[in-house]
Amino acid sequence: MSIDELNDEMVRSMSVGAAFTDYLGKINSLDFHRKDDLLVTASEDDSIRLYDIANAKLLKTTYHKKHGADRICFTHHPSCVICSSRHSLESKEFLRYLSMYDNRCLRYFKGHSERIVSLCMSPVNDSFMSGSLDHSVRIWDLRVNACQGLLRLRGRPTVAFDQQGLVFAVAMEGGAIKLFDSRSYDKGPFDTFFVGGDTAEVCDIKFSNDGKSMLLTTTNNNIYVLDAYGGDKRCGFSMESSPNSTIEATFTPDGQYVLSGSGDGTLHAWSINTRSEVACWNSYIGVVSCLKWAPRRAMFAAASTSLALWIPNPSAS
Template sequence: MAISHSQLDDGIVRSMSVAAVFHDFAGKISSLDFHRTEDLLVTASADDSIRLYNTTTATLSKMTYHKKHGADKVCFTHHPSSLLCSSRNKLESDESLWYLSMYDNRCLRYFKGHKDRIISLCMSPVNDSFMSGSLDHTVRIWDLRVNACQGILHLRGRPAVAFDQQGLVFAVAMEGGAIKLFDSRSYDKGPFDTFLVGGDTAEVCDIKFSNDGKSMLLTTTNNHIYVLDAYAGDKKCGFSLEPSPHLTTEAAFTPDGQYVLSGSGDGTLHAWNINMRNEVACWNSYIGPVTCLKWAPRRALFAAASDVLTFWIPNNQP
């Protein structure tokens, strides 16, 4: 019987092992995302492919190539066959963001405005709005139904963005380890709170909220991971990883918010218990330093990727 994420404990997390391997990528996987309610995973990679997987059967369902734009960041919209994707290639037409139907491989809309590479992309969990953070030092707020940008924030540094699971708040991580929190409905009034990661001024390259909204997970460019209290900004715990040249790894919460997983520059994967502040597992990734890692929203399964994609599930063998 499949284990649900609500049943996770140290023993189950420790038993995670590789269940499926996909080798046929011709470049690093730059982004992956699980659908919130369907058993689906999408990847974007440097070989210009976008691939859709069924996570129940561990099979490739659909693959499309996008040579003109290149595929960099990718995330699901609410529809299981519709995606948001950012361009890897610099185009004169400024088509840096696009809304893609995987059903018929058709671009439904382009979103123009960013002047440099998009490094962070996230969809609201409750409506048709989404956000993108770019090396042009802006965060843009969009609506799937409208071509024009709905709002813009000018910031220092390389902004990483994330919605909380209720879609009421979004966070922007920026220069100097500062995290600014905005009300999604009135972001134009400015942030209602600012947190600082004490003692670490490295730029935050990724930010995530736990499902219960109580914690935030930050990954920095100098290979540190922090878990913050999402209400007060206090640091709950922090972990250090082996550096990897020219590569920043991705960390992820488990759906119950009790564990954090991350890759490391030495090709290992690590899991920590947030409440106990201790490492509960360390595995060989088998695929070298991991570029992308996420835990499935509704199942005891996580995906880790480099130029190979792996699915991990609990090993139920006695």
């Protein structure tokens, strides 16, 4: 089904179309390719797995016992990914540029001294960003090993590009969100937002496709939708907490709905325009730690120690 047809009824009809339960550990992160029907996951069992989402088929599994697999995102090439390391390494090889086609490491990126907690690829060029527990954000280029830019800050950093690649956001201590011009970030942020009254660290940022909204998820399981231009809060939702786990929320491609997991093992969907809950589902896989909507399909992926692909089921509505 076309994502142009999304409405309350279709969102309510979403149900599990395929599930993959052969993981031996929690899935740490997942990402959809922007233009191809592909999904990649990184898991605590040290595996990286590539899926064809049009046919719900596992295409390839590679294991990375030395480095592990933590944060992951596609590059523009459908068989290449950037992956952060989960295991503490004296070599400081915390970032790798990998080819899934022939299971090769194309490049290491050294600079961070602690685990990477946020990773994102520019939608328009070969730049990508990483945020680390060493209190730094680094800007890289796939074509060179050396770091291209460095931001030092307080707290746990979270990074995200907007969908046009013109702006990036960095969240830091005290709930502050700073916006930078991608072409002149060395001049400092051009705007700073605060989520009023909530000083919890932001663990995830996403921009809507039209660039008008920002979606924040905090470490205390609060979700906020902000106006991306003025920083005003459009709506906010609180989820149940769960020990040792944070949740992820996602926009639908049209930017009209927000989906999120919860600490009680349920999934929720809200309409941003009406600020009302549209649907609540049992996740069937426990507390969902990773959640993303496919960029070009009426489908979302939810993951814990299993991966579930959700699609519309007209009979369910």
